[in-house]
Amino acid sequence: MIIMFEVLSQxxxxxxxxLGILLLLGEVLGAGGFLLGIGIGALCVALMMTILPGLSWQAQLMWFGILSIVSTLVYWKRFRAINQATDQPLLNNRAARLVGRKVELLEAVVNGKGKVQIEDALWTVLSDEDIDSGKAVEIVGVDGMSLKVRPL
Structure with a gap:
């Protein structure tokens, strides 16, 4: 136990x-933001130690913990949303990508439901009015995996 305190005091x-560089390199390997705040905390303590070389090991560990928590919280609150922003927000939402498209009904809309074929998929369509088979419709919205349409 005494040896550990001697190591910490040095x-x-x-x-x-x-430590900060090692943690940031670990982050580059794909930690998903987990090591980022801890690495920044270590780098900030390194800067503090350069400015205040006589800082006790207890104060160093305290500042490391505080700065790691603060930088992690700042990352999660401010910058995580920026990192997840995309220029194609509908990429994995196939139904929403169809909004605005004009297609012909494969099956008539009766009692609010019908079918269309888009490429290799059959889609259920919803409409407030009945529409005959073969008529052109425009996809105006999405309700789960059903498409909302209006007649043209």
Whole structure:
């Protein structure tokens, strides 16, 4: 136990710098943001140790914990949404990508339901009015995996 305290009392800024770089390299390998805040916390403590070289090991560990938590929270609150932004938000929502498309009814809309074929898939369509088979409709919305249509 005494050896551990001796090792901790000899912590220098390059130790924190090495830890921070190691954690950020781990983040590059795909930790999904988990190691980012901890790595930034270690780098901040390295900077503090450069400015205040006499900082006790207890204060170093305290600041490491605080700065790691704060930088992780900032990442999750501010920057995570930016990282998940996409120029194709409907990429995995096949039904929503069909909105605005004009197609012919394969089966008439009766009592609010009918069918269309788009490429290799049959889709259930919903409409407030009955529409005959073969008529052109426009897809105006999505309800789950059903398409809302209006006659043209």
């Amino acid at each position: 912590l220098e800024s390059w130790h924190w710098l090495s």
